[in-house]
Amino acid sequence: DTAVSQTPKYLVTQMGNDKSIKCEQNLGHDTMYWYKQDSKKFLKIMFSYNNKELIINETVPNRFSPKSPDKAHLNLHINSLELGDSAVYFCASRSGGDFYGYTFGSGTRLTVV
Amino acid sequence: AQSVAQPEDQVNVAEGNPLTVKCTYSVSGNPYLFWYVQYPNRGLQFLLKYITGDNLVKGSYGFEAEFNKSQTSFHLKKPSALVSDSALYFCAVRDGGATNKLIFGTGTLLAVQP
Numbered sequence: 346d347t348a349v350s351q352t353p354k355y356l357v358t359q360m361g362n363d364k365s366i367k368c369e370q371n372l373g374h375d376t377m378y379w380y381k382q383d384s385k386k387f388l389k390i391m392f393s394y395n396n397k398e399l400i401i402n403e404t405v406p407n408r409f410s411p412k413s414p415d416k417a418h419l420n421l422h423i424n425s426l427e428l429g430d431s432a433v434y435f436c437a438s439r440s441g442g443d444f445y446g447y448t449f450g451s452g453t454r455l456t457v458v
Numbered sequence: 459a460q461s462v463a464q465p466e467d468q469v470n471v472a473e474g475n476p477l478t479v480k481c482t483y484s485v486s487g488n489p490y491l492f493w494y495v496q497y498p499n500r501g502l503q504f505l506l507k508y509i510t511g512d513n514l515v516k517g518s519y520g521f522e523a524e525f526n527k528s529q530t531s532f533h534l535k536k537p538s539a540l541v542s543d544s545a546l547y548f549c550a551v552r553d554g555g556a557t558n559k560l561i562f563g564t565g566t567l568l569a570v571q572p
Binding site for chain 1: 492558
C-alpha cells in the first residue's frame with residue numbers, strides 16, 4: 346500500500362490549459378508539502394499545509410492553487426499553464442514529534458507544450 | 459536561513475571502491491539533516507537522517523553518514539560501491555519554524571563504473 350501516492354504520473358498538456366495533480370497519504374501525517382523539481386533537478390518547496398490549512402506559499406505564482414479537502418489529501422491546481430511550468434512535482438508528508446520523517450510521492454512529470 | 463551545499467555535481471567511483479558524497483550545512487540551532495536518493499524517473503527515497511545522538515548514522519542500502527559539527531559537514535559514505543548505487547543524491551536540512559520544510563542541496567550525481 347503506497348504511503349504517498351500522486352496521480353497522474355505523467356501529464357502532457359498545452360499552454361493555457363488548466364490541470365490538477367492529486368496527492369493522498371495514508372500515513373496519518375498532519376503536514377503535507379508540494380515541491381517542484383526543475384530541469385536542472387533543483388528541488389524547491391512550493392507550499393506547506395498543516396491539518397488542511399495553508400502555512401506558507403513560497404512565492405509561487407497565484408496560478409498555482411493548492412487545496413486540502415482533508416489532512417490526507419493535498420491537490421495542486423494550475424491555471425493557464427505556461428511552458429516554464431514543465432517540471433516534476435513532488436508531494437510529501439511529514440510525521441510530527443521528534444521522529445521527523447518525510448515521505449515523498451513518486452512525482453508527477455508535467456510537460457507543457 | 460538554513461541551507462546545505464553539495465560541492466560536487468558528479469562523483470565517479472569504481473565498483474567495489476569506497477564512495478563519499480559531500481554535504482556541508484549552515485543552520486542556526488541544532489541541525490536536522492537528511493540524505494535522499496533519486497533513481498532515474500523515480501521519486502525521492504529516504505536513506506538516513508541525523509537528529510541527535512551518535513555522529514555516525516547508518517541508513518538504507520549500506521549507506522552511512524558522519525555528522526561533524528566542527529566542520530559543519532554531513533558526508534554520505536559507503537564502504538563498497540555497487541553499480542546499482544548510481545543515482546542522484548540529495549542532502550537536506552530541516553528548516554524550523556511553522557513549516558519544518560526540507561531545504562535541499564543541489565544534488566550530486568553518483569556514477570559507479572563496473
